Amino acid sequence: MTSKPLLYTQKWLVSFQKEIAGALFLYPDTGEVICEYRKRYGMSQEEFGELMELRRESISRIETGSVTPTFDFARKFINAMALIEAIRVERAQHKEIDVYFLDNLAKELGFSREKLTFMVKVAVESYDKKLVKIQKSLKEIKI
Structure with a gap:
């Protein structure tokens, strides 16, 4: 099986995708993994549902383990998280x-x-919040 070569997906990003895929498929609670990544990037279930083209209720069911995500969902999820991380x-x-x-x-x-426009917003906001948090922590450290 040959796939077309990736021109823009860098090696570190492919490794990141593999890390997410491993967590999704090897960790017993897939929904928890999905929820952790969603929260990591500061998205509500509503926003995440919009990104994944699902209703908020469907996202909730996936995260609580009531519904098992499809392979297509997993692939889209992995690519979405990778793109947000790349941003x-x-x-x-x-x-x-x-x-x-x-x-x-x-x-x-x-x-x-x-x-992409939505993911840029999510990525930049979550990055900036993390940066402010780190800067605040550094100011609180007394050397």
Whole structure:
């Protein structure tokens, strides 16, 4: 089986995707893994449902373990979390986000520009909140 080569998905991002996939498929509580990633990036169930094109109730059922996610859901989830992480890394490394790169990466991972716009918002907000938290912690440390 040969797949087309990835032009924009960097090696570290493929490793990140594998890490998420491993957690999803090897950890006994798949819903908990999904919930942890959703919360990690500061999304409500409603927002996450919008991203995944599911109702909030469906997200809730997946997270509580009432419903087992499909393979398509898992693949989309892995790619969405990877894209959000890539945006956060881009934000951390550059003052200006390379929109051309992210647009092409989003296409490669199967997301529309509309979804990319939403994911940029989620990624930047969650990154900035984490940065403020770290800066606050550093100020509180007395050396």
